[in-house]
Amino acid sequence: MAEMTVELVAVERRLWSGEASFVLARTTEGELGIMPGHEPTLAQLEEAGVVRIDPVEGSPLTVAVHGGFLSISPERVSILAEFAELADEIDVSRARSALDRADSSDEEGAAARKRAEVRLRAAESAAAGQ
Structure with missing residues (x-):
């Protein structure tokens, strides 16, 4: 290989x-x-x-x-x-809380929302074995 x-x-x-x-x-x-x-x-x-x-x-x-x-x-x-x-280092409950708190009405809030979504997606992908 x-x-x-x-x-x-x-x-x-x-x-x-x-x-x-x-x-x-x-x-x-x-x-x-x-x-x-x-x-x-x-x-x-x-x-x-x-x-x-x-x-x-x-x-x-x-x-x-x-x-x-x-x-x-x-x-x-x-x-x-x-x-x-x-x-495997991502605290899923903390990432979910960050997602819930993120206010996407401004640029900074939209960026925080995207970061939280990516952290959750990474954790979910790893848990699924991908």
Whole structure:
């Protein structure tokens, strides 16, 4: 099986680094599936989205990512996020409360709502085994 080195880093910490066979991320241009040998690419991540990493060993990782960039070379993927949370670290009840409190009548409230939705989607995807 072909592999590539993947590193997921947020401003406050490195979340994951290792060998993977596939990465799925949503950029401002659309969803991008990345396999070893991918054409070199630099892309801006969607303001709030879910990233999936399929490690060579172990279960897929699901991550809620908020802003940042994706850098791809044929043998390496770097995900540089402003903020990111592994799905198994997400407090679902807290995310639901944040969603209920979010007032989408202004730009800041709409962004808070989107972040809460992405956190819940990441947690649900991980629970479903995707």
